[in-house]
Amino acid sequence: MRTLTWLWRAVLFLILFAFALKNQHAVEVKGFFGYSWQAPMVFVILGVFGVGCAVGVVAMVPSWWRHRRDARKRLHLMADATANQARQQAQAERDNPTTLPSQLPAPPDVAAPRKPAR
Structure with missing residues (x-):
């Protein structure tokens, strides 16, 4: 099972790494008041993902x-x-x-006794 887990992690890493290599071109992120920022698409996606995770944690x-x-x-x-x-x-x-006492309590790690069958 551990082998399958590590294999799945490796496959996922390779897919994400290939995605990053395919998306190295620069994109321009335009903000308000004429503000713009240029960066590789991978960094923009990573930044948006990080901001989304932070907002989710703060909301919880x-x-x-x-x-x-x-x-x-x-x-x-x-x-x-x-x-x-x-x-x-x-x-x-x-x-x-x-x-x-009429009935002694069962220890916490032992299942409670069943009623005897008639």
Whole structure:
């Protein structure tokens, strides 16, 4: 699988490299107020691609921040709930030290037990 991945990367690089070699002629980018700029087409395309990536990342930042804030809030709520559950369980054990819970919780890395078939 790794070989196929590297082969795909090499093919993609060669295609893009051939595209760059075929488009070395100069183009003129005209802006506002008579401003113009001449550069090889490959650099213009690369610049536009880079600007597009930067705009996309900047546009996603508020959403990333919102998701991180929500995840942090959920983590704190889960920690509080776990602490409350542990406190209640400890209180129950102090009140009835001879009894065991009806069902012990499964460890997090083990699948929950299934109900027995009838």
